[in-house]
Amino acid sequence: MQNKNKWVVTLCFMAFVSLGVAAVKAPQERNLKVLPKDISDQKLDSIMETYNKALGVKCEFCHVKQKVYPGNIDYRSDAEPMKENAREMMRMTIEINKNHFYFNKDTPPEYLNTITCMTCHRGEPFPPEH
Numbered sequence: 288m289q290n291k292n293k294w295v296v297t298l299c300f301m302a303f304v305s306l307g308v309a310a311v312k313a314p315q316e317r318n319l320k321v322l323p324k325d326i327s328d329q330k331l332d333s334i335m336e337t338y339n340k341a342l343g344v345k346c347e348f349c350h351v352k353q354k355v356y357p358g359n360i361d362y363r364s365d366a367e368p369m370k371e372n373a374r375e376m377m378r379m380t381i382e383i384n385k386n387h388f389y390f391n392k393d394t395p396p397e398y399l400n401t402i403t404c405m406t407c408h409r410g411e412p413f414p415p416e417h
Contacts, residue, residue, distance in 0.1 A: 316363060317331075317362075321378055321381070322397055323395065337404070337405075341408050342411065343412060344412050346360055347360065348369060348412065349367055349369045349373045350367060351367050380404065381396050384402055387401075388402070
């Protein structure tokens with residue numbers, strides 16, 4: 288009888304471990320084409336938050352919802368055309384900063400904050416026409 292109890296406990300333990308492993312979400316691969324591939328999650332989140340504030344938008348402005356879990360965002364997808372537009376704006380900003388304001392060579396040009404999205408957008412999704 289005691290061996291049977293050990294067997295049941297062992298099976299239950301294995302079931303819980305298996306469920307725990309299945310429940311752990313694998314880290315989502317990134318689809319970075321402008322920012323450095325080795326950027327930290329914290330730095331990436333910080334940069335994205337500045338874009339949200341500068342344009343007065345939420346993540347869904349450039350990212351689509353997942354098809355399987357519509358409450359979640361599919362950050363890897365390039366289905367939203369605005370995402371490529373945002374990449375072009377990022378490249379433009381990096382170029383302006385690198386060519387005109389890149390005095391501290393210890394800072395990568397994509398991290399410069401001289402000219403930012405806020406410079407033109409001022410909290411609006413599309414910059415006001417002048």
